[in-house]
Amino acid sequence: MAIGETIRNSQIWKSIFRHPMPLDRRNRIVVMLTNFFLHLHPVSIKKQGIALSFTWCMGGVTFFLFLVETVTGVLLMFYYRPTLEWAYNDILALRDVTSLGILRELHRWGAHAMVITTWLHMYRVFLTGSYKPPREFNWVVGVILLLLTLLLSFTGYLLPWDQLAIWAITVGSNMARATPILGYEGPGQQLLTIGGIDLITDGSDARFGLLGARFVGEETLNRFYVLHCIAIPLAVALLLAIHFWRVRKDGGISGPL
Amino acid sequence: MHSSGFFLKDVAGFLGGYYAFMAVMNGVAALLLWQKKRNVWAVTWAVFAGAMMVLASLALSASPAFVPALPSGARSLVNSLSGPVLYTLGTTVLLGVLFVFRKFFVQPMVAWTILNVMLVLMGLSMADENFAAIVMKPDNVPIVGLVFLLAFFTWVATKQAVVNDERIAQGLPPMEKVNDEKVLVWPDLVYTELICMVGVSAFLLFWAIFLPAPLEEPASSVKTPNPSKAPWYFLGLQEMLVYFDPWYAGVVLPSLVVFGLMAMPYLDFNKKGNGYYSIEERKFSYLVYQFGFFELWITLIILGTFLRGPNWNFFGPFEYWTPYKVEVLNNVDLPQMFWVNLLDRPLPRAPQGAGVLSQIGFVLLREAPGLVLLGAYLVLLPPLLAVTVFRGFFAKMGFVRYMVMVSLMLLMLTLPIKMILRWTFNLRYLVSIPEFSLNF
Numbered sequence: 287m288a289i290g291e292t293i294r295n296s297q298i299w300k301s302i303f304r305h306p307m308p309l310d311r312r313n314r315i316v317v318m319l320t321n322f323f324l325h326l327h328p329v330s331i332k333k334q335g336i337a338l339s340f341t342w343c344m345g346g347v348t349f350f351l352f353l354v355e356t357v358t359g360v361l362l363m364f365y366y367r368p369t370l371e372w373a374y375n376d377i378l379a380l381r382d383v384t385s386l387g388i389l390r391e392l393h394r395w396g397a398h399a400m401v402i403t404t405w406l407h408m409y410r411v412f413l414t415g416s417y418k419p420p421r422e423f424n425w426v427v428g429v430i431l432l433l434l435t436l437l438l439s440f441t442g443y444l445l446p447w448d449q450l451a452i453w454a455i456t457v458g459s460n461m462a463r464a465t466p467i468l469g470y471e472g473p474g475q476q477l478l479t480i481g482g483i484d485l486i487t488d489g490s491d492a493r494f495g496l497l498g499a500r501f502v503g504e505e506t507l508n509r510f511y512v513l514h515c516i517a518i519p520l521a522v523a524l525l526l527a528i529h530f531w532r533v534r535k536d537g538g539i540s541g542p543l
Numbered sequence: 544m545h546s547s548g549f550f551l552k553d554v555a556g557f558l559g560g561y562y563a564f565m566a567v568m569n570g571v572a573a574l575l576l577w578q579k580k581r582n583v584w585a586v587t588w589a590v591f592a593g594a595m596m597v598l599a600s601l602a603l604s605a606s607p608a609f610v611p612a613l614p615s616g617a618r619s620l621v622n623s624l625s626g627p628v629l630y631t632l633g634t635t636v637l638l639g640v641l642f643v644f645r646k647f648f649v650q651p652m653v654a655w656t657i658l659n660v661m662l663v664l665m666g667l668s669m670a671d672e673n674f675a676a677i678v679m680k681p682d683n684v685p686i687v688g689l690v691f692l693l694a695f696f697t698w699v700a701t702k703q704a705v706v707n708d709e710r711i712a713q714g715l716p717p718m719e720k721v722n723d724e725k726v727l728v729w730p731d732l733v734y735t736e737l738i739c740m741v742g743v744s745a746f747l748l749f750w751a752i753f754l755p756a757p758l759e760e761p762a763s764s765v766k767t768p769n770p771s772k773a774p775w776y777f778l779g780l781q782e783m784l785v786y787f788d789p790w791y792a793g794v795v796l797p798s799l800v801v802f803g804l805m806a807m808p809y810l811d812f813n814k815k816g817n818g819y820y821s822i823e824e825r826k827f828s829y830l831v832y833q834f835g836f837f838e839l840w841i842t843l844i845i846l847g848t849f850l851r852g853p854n855w856n857f858f859g860p861f862e863y864w865t866p867y868k869v870e871v872l873n874n875v876d877l878p879q880m881f882w883v884n885l886l887d888r889p890l891p892r893a894p895q896g897a898g899v900l901s902q903i904g905f906v907l908l909r910e911a912p913g914l915v916l917l918g919a920y921l922v923l924l925p926p927l928l929a930v931t932v933f934r935g936f937f938a939k940m941g942f943v944r945y946m947v948m949v950s951l952m953l954l955m956l957t958l959p960i961k962m963i964l965r966w967t968f969n970l971r972y973l974v975s976i977p978e979f980s981l982n983f
Contacts, residue, residue, distance in 0.1 A: 458774065
C-alpha cells in the first residue's frame, strides 16, 4: 500500500496522470476529460445505451480487432517479404521457425472475425433504426468502412502466395475484367476506340489497374502488399476517427427520443 | 464414400469434446432453471445433458458402430433432395415462418430447443466424412460461427422487438426508454469494454492455438484448382455468376449494394423506430433489409461455400465432391425461345455487307422481346407502382427519392426473378448481345 502511495505521489506519475485515481465521483468525471484515450467517451451515458443486449458491443469489438490486426500486422511485416522468391517461404517459416508461431493465425482469424463483427455491428445499427436522422451520414461512413474492411481482407488474402491465395484473388479480380466500358471483356468496351485503336485492352483495363499486370503475379503481390499494409489502413484510420467523432456529435449512442 | 475408421479416429476427440460441451451447457441451463423453480424444464435439460454425455462417450469410442451419426439412408435422402431450387425456396420458407411466428420462436425455451437441435444435427453430420471435409476447412470455420452468431443475435434483437411492439400497442414506451437513467462512463462502460477486450483476446488466442491458418501448396499459375473460389465473404457474388454475367453479378450488383446501403437513411422517411428494437413500426424497411441480408447475401454465401463443388456444380451436404459430376446445360436465350421456338423463324440477322446502323437495327430487332420486357420492368413498373401499392410512399417521398428507391428495389429483385426464370424456363439470357459483350 505504501509503495503504491509513493508511486502515485511521485512527480513522474503525476506528470502522466493529471488527476488522482478515479475512486470518487469527481475524479471519475475528471478522468474521462483529461485522459487522451478515454476522452472519446462522454462522461455519463444512458444506462440502456451501454446494455449489452442493446449494443452487442460489436462496434467496439470491431475496433479492437482492428487494433489487434494492426499490431500483429506490424509484427508480421518484420518477417515477411512480398516477393515471389520469399513470400511463401516466409509464411512457412512463420509457422515452423518463429517462436510463438501463432502470429499469422491471430492475424488471419482476427481478420475473419473482423468481417463478421462488422456485419453484426451494421445489423444491430439497422435493427435499432440508429441510421435515422441525425445519424444518416455516420451510417454512410460506416458503409465505406465495411467496404474497406472487405478490401483489407481481400488484399491480405493474396500475401501467403499459396494456391488458395492466388486463385481466390484471380477469381475475385476476374470480375474487374467485365467492368462496363472499362474492362476489356465488359459490355461497351468497344466504344473507347480512337482511329480504330482500342483504348481498353487486357493491358490497360480496370483489371490491369488492380493487378498491375495481365495476371496475378509479382506486380500484384507488391501492389496488394502496399494497399494492405499502408493505403487502406490509413484510410480506415481516418474514417474511424470521423466515425467515432460523429457518434459523439450526432448525439451519442442512439436511444428512443 | 462411407466413413472410414481413419476418419473417425481423427474426429472422435473433437466430437467427444463437442458433446461434452453441450452436456455442460445444458447442465448449467438446468441448474439456473432449477434455481428459478422452473422444475419441468430443469429436469428436461438435465436429462438432455445426460444424453449428451452418453453421445460424448460413444463418439470417443471412434468405432463406426458407435459414433453417433445420421443413418446413411437419411444422408442419401438429403443429398438426393437438395439442389439450388429446394435450398433457396427452403431457406425462404424457413425465414418466413420464423418471422411470422416470431412471438413463439423468441421464447427462451423454444430458442434453446432450436439451438440444441441445430447443435445435435451439426454433431451428427460431422461424423460424415464428406460433410466434415468441407466444414472443417479452416477458412470455412468462420462461416459456421457466423451462422450461429447470426441466429443468436437475431434472437436477441427479435425478442426485444416483440416486447417493445407489444408495449407500443398498449401505448407504453419501448423498454429502452424505461431504463434511461444516466450512469458514469467510468466505471460502468470502461469496465465493460475492458472485459470485452479480454474476452475477445482470449477467444482469438484459443482459436489461433487450436486451428492452424490454412497454407496450401506454393502458388502455381498453371495448376488451376477445381473449384476455384473467391474468399468466403465474396462467395455470394460468385454464386450470382450462375445467373448473370460478370459485368452485372460482379461489378454492377455489388456497386448497387454499396450505393443502396448508403442511400438507405435518405430513403427511409419513417421517423419511428429510431433508437430501439421494433419490427411493427417499420415493417417495410425491416423486411427489405432482412431479405437482402439473409436471402441475397448470407444464404448465397453458405450455398457458395458448402454446397458448390468442382465446376461449381451443386453437391448435397453429405455428397463427395467428385470433379466428374456432369450436369446437363440446356439453357436457352430468350430470342431463341421467341423467334425460333415460338414463331418458328430463324433469328433476325443483318444481310451480308450491311452497314453498321443496319446491323445494330437487326440486333435490336433480334433482342426486341428481352428489351421490351426489361424496359417495361424498369420504366413502366415504377409509375405503375406509384399509383397503386406505393401510392403512400410516392406522396411522402417525392419523385426523385421514390424513383431511386423503386429502381434499387427492382434491380435487387432481378436476382431472385432471374433465378426463378432459370429454374422454370431454363432461361439463360433475357438479352444477349455478344457483339457488345452485353448479356443480361
